[in-house]
Amino acid sequence: MQYQAAKAQKERARQAATAERERVRLEREMHRAAAAAAAARERMTRADAQAAVQAEREAKRLHVEAQQMRVESLNADLREELAAIDGVLESTLAVDDYVDLEKLRRVAQHPPFQSAYLVPLPPPAPVVAPPEPVFRPPVPPTGISAVFAKKKHAATTAVAQGQFEQAHAMWRAFVAQIPQQQRAAAEQHQAAEGERLRRLAGDRKRYDAECAERQREVDEENRRLDDLIGRLAAGEAEAVEEYVGIVFGNSIYPDVIAAHSDIDFSFSPEFRELSITLVFPPPEAIPATKSFRYVRASDEIAETKLAQRDSTIRYADLINNMTLRTVHEVWESDRNGKIDSISLVGGVNHVDPAVGKDVFVRLIALAVDRADFLEIDLARITPSETLKHLRAVVSKAPHRLTPIDDKKGVRG
Template identity: 55%
Template sequence: MGCGPWGRARRSDARAYGVEMGRRRGFFAELQHQAAVAQRERERAQAAAVREQLRAQREADRALDAAGRARVAAAKADERAAAEAEREAKRLHIAAQESKVAAMNAHLEMQLAEIDSILEATLKVDDYVDLEKLRKSASHPPFESKYQAPVPPPAPIQVPAEPVYMQPEAPKGLSALTGKKKHAATVAAAWAAFEEQHRQWQAYSASIPMRQLEQLTAHTAAEEQRLQSLASARARYDKECQTRQAEVDAANAELDVLIHNFQAGKQDAVTEYVGIVFGNSVYPDSVPWAVDHEYDQESRELRISLTFPQPGDLPTVRQYRYVKAKDEVTESPQTLKEQRDRYSSVVENMVLRTLHEVWESDRDGKIDSISLAGGVEHIDPATGQETFTPLIAVAVDRATFDAIDLARVMPAETLKYLKAVVSKNPHALARIDTSAGVRGH
């Protein structure tokens, strides 16, 4: 895991321990880290402490809403009801503040529990990383295009029915005697109209084959255009699929090289594998940390530089209280001893957790020993410059560490057993002597 920029003092301390600083998470380590963070958030969402915090927060929100509504009601009430409404508003305000404090304490309790279980948390999981499971496969969306459906064929042009001449009805009765001339004119007009209608029908019928040809030609052109557009869309889709597949193939080829070199015990591959392991290691949000590491193939030793959170990064509040008389939320601070003890515990547990994660993940036995140096980045109060203060140094071989049951130990005693050099007061950033290096102690 990358540590970011290191000050001059930090780099010199790191070199004193034989660790070259500045390494950042590789591609596979970053993937694992993001997956581990997401998994941690899912587990946290299911935790009872989180559910209690959310319940308390919802209760606080409801109480605040109720108090607000009561104040509005009090402002609108008459004089007699106003006093009662004001009392109700005050009661609801107190309830809201108490619910708010309950939510704050639930969150604080969760934070402290996470901090105090840094070592315990890693003992519940298997830190081994199966590199084959990092192999990727391309996921392609289904091909979709508005040009997939054929252009609907045009409706056929129908030949209308041929006109039929209808003879006007002849006059009857007296009209038959006197209206012959008029009837003849009517018949002549009807016949003329029929002939014109029939002529138009013949002309229309004669035009249908050409119109059908034009219709077919237009449909054929539209369908050809659709097929061209569909082919272009398919070509773009295929190219996108090829790009995705090429990226996956490149990543898998890189993974193949990593697996091959790791099996051969190559220095860079073992270093990268450990980076993937550290990428899986997710600490509480209130415990910022960083780690640099380098594997030496010749000595089969892993050199680690661990960066602890600053003492001020950890919560210093023991409990929140609501004081009705002053209508304010106050903090009950942890004693200085509590803060010192918790910070020392964080340092001790982070060191043992880091050693454990490496040994448990190294099933193939590539690493024979570990030398670890840990400290804190901070501003030197004397110079105002960024500096790195070393707080702990330890060197241990596999056999010695494998004999330790971390589920049953007292971390401080374990570090004594491992002959670690530990700051006399980590909380005060009392530095250890780095002149002899890790193994020089």
């Protein structure tokens, strides 16, 4: 479904690209003119009297220019919207409405495994003993002074010897503790590494469980897809309806139409007929503006309304185009020929002003066989004439919500 929706959206984006670029340019010019007008007004407050008059004149000119740019932008948006409404049939002819269900098959996507405990802890550094102390006796005195310093030298040597023995004893004690320190460090490293591995295993277990759940969901979706493909091949009503629902779900209408329209349908395997109820947007939902213009005297942007005749024609054309588009989408997508005929009723939901109740006003009714419809080249037709050819019953005044008289049915 996402694949087909993206495909339809891409086509719509291509058709709107030119209008979008023009709108962006106009908006950019509008913002530039507005910014220039604001700058001019700022200069006016700092200028002397003569300069202020000139700055005010310039500010007014730039303001008018900004308003005119705004009008051009509004008109560009309006042209794009009306072109999309008028082209609802043409736009679908450029898109293949067939949905290849096999392309909806999913493959589980798993993120790479991550854990804060992936890297092994570095082993403890070996305990290195300091260099063994070496006794260095004081240098004995020489010369005449040696006779008098001999006793002092002996005392100094005794002190040095005692300090050496103390240092050497400390060194021996340190060296003796090295094996125990290394064992303690190794045991601590082993315990920390064991804790790391335990937590790593916990992270891996959670990751594997998440992958398994993703795979289970994908497998279940693919199982349902296989079931749909099988039931569709057998022509089961629910499968045909589900497939048609996917097709209609991919059908992209302009926002103003999509927001006010709806569709319901059911399939009869006995008669191989698809019955459709198509809800059109009400007439008031369709823009009745012809264009926008800037009125300098009041500094306002005013609307020019479409002539009633033009609004009437546009709405009638929309009814015709949506009807033909709906039938076309069904049969273009039904490559396996499960649907032989279509019975369609289209209308508008509104409140009956006479009784204050919600009613569905039927504006068109059509019954057509596949063979008769597929003979029509929709790229070259006039929709109203095509519906006459198909013996459709059409409202004489759809813009007034005048209901059709189809008591006798629509099949010739």
